Amino acid sequence: MDTKQPKKYRYDKEIYTALDAITEAQKIAFSPILFQAVLCLRNKGILAYLDQFHQQGVKIEQICENIALSPYAIQLLLDVALSMHIVYLHNDHYILAKIGHYLLHDKMTNVNIDFTQDVCYEGMQYLEQALVEGKPSGLQVFGDWQSIYPYLSQLPTKAKKSWFEFDHFYSDSSFPDAFKQIKSLNPQHIYDVGGNTGKWALFCANQDPNIQITLLDLPQQIKLAQENIQAAGFASRITGYPVNLLSAVSLPNQADLWWMSQFLDCFSEAQIIAILSLIHASMKNDAVVCIMEMFWDRQPFEAGALSLNASSLYFTCFANGNSRFYHSKTFYQCLNKAGFHVEQDIDGLGLGHTLLICKKR
CATH class of the missing domain: 3.40.50.150 (Vaccinia Virus protein VP39)
Known part of the structure; x- marks a missing residue:
């Protein structure tokens, strides 16, 4: 039996204009930083707070009264969220966008985020070494191991939980x-x-x-x-x-x-x-x-x-x-x-x- 026809994912031609391409390139350049900002938006409750107000949104002053961060930190995170289209701003009201909704509510997205943060994030800096040597070089952040599988039970608590989830x-x-x-x-x-x-x-x-x-x-x-x-x-x-x-x-x-x-x-x-x-x-x-x-x-x-x-x-x-x-x-x-x-x-x-x-x- 032959394999089935692969799905078509638009990999056979250019899909971006020059302007769109340079924007995507900046997202890649700052992606590790943006990822940490998303974690803060989620973990500090900003996304969940905005979610309470649905399409009416909420002003920055009210957000600052209800989130345990300084106005500086909240404004900074919201500005990043605007640039990432996680939220949008209408008549001075911040509204949770579709991306923000999925970051907050989608189980698959949150499983992937936690796995990336707790298991992969720190060790991924050794990816180039792993590709060159053909060895799991990122494991050094956890222990002197040749493979992760025999040592799953020895991972730090958060990493073990996120791995199995x-x-x-x-x-x-x-x-x-x-x-x-x-x-x-x-x-x-x-x-x-x-x-x-x-x-x-x-x-x-x-x-x-x-x-x-x-x-x-x-x-x-x-x-x-x-x-x-x-x-x-x-x-x-x-x-x-x-x-x-x-x-x-x-x-x-x-x-x-x-x-x-x-x-x-x-x-x-x-x-x-x-x-x-x-x-x-x-x-x-x-x-x-x-x-x-x-x-x-x-x-x-x-x-x-x-x-x-x-x-x-x-x-x-x-x-x-x-x-x-x-x-x-x-x-x-x-x-x-x-x-x-x-x-x-x-x-x-x-x-x-x-x-x-x-x-x-």
Whole structure:
């Protein structure tokens, strides 16, 4: 099966006039500074206060009476907000604009903001080093680590909270749609490869009392997941198999369905092929491999493609230095090299997820 036609995101021609282009260039030049200003607008309650007044707006004097910042600080932040079109000014009244509304109320936007601030912001100054060396150089702000994944539990409290909220926000939204597809395959035993905190396994166990699930992940992640599984009362049906997929030479082979959700994007293309080849060699001949990923070329809106390509820089700077959110064509190539063919290719799950249902060739 060939990959589907990519979405059209206007990447094939110039879209700006010269004047618009130089304005966009200034936004980029000052973007780290503007980002911090947005955090202040949100965190100090200015956006929430303006939101109370809807289209009527409110004057600066009243804002100063109700926000715990000096008039200097408030005016400065509002001027920045005007330049960013977060607010607009009508008859001396500040009114929350659509961008301000989404900065305040949109869950995805706030998850992305917190992840950027708490996990990525400080270490992203080492992005160039990470790109040159192929190593997650930004991790040095947290510890002397080779990859973030074995040390997630050791991240500072805010960074850990924002990391898991970011990860779970995108994955959890796809679970109901994904399970409908998985249920139609009638699995009895699922291997959840890269099971993380066990949320998918718990979702499956809650949906179907007959399914057995085994998590295959790093020992540190298995320990974390098992705490959640025991607390939920599913220890008899969800078990763990500690393994490093990059160094393992064999895997168990009892499952009839192998599940990977937002897992393979944590690896380079060569590593993806190696992991898929290991699974191919280990699995039963009639078993099914289900891969759920967010491909930047499959997003229904350009904002999704932008978010995924931006998030890929996190993988470069913090995860391992050589992974990303991929173009779907890349996964087709990796699957082919590992001996698989794609039987079903399903877009539109959750927040822009794609499910690839694969079998051995």
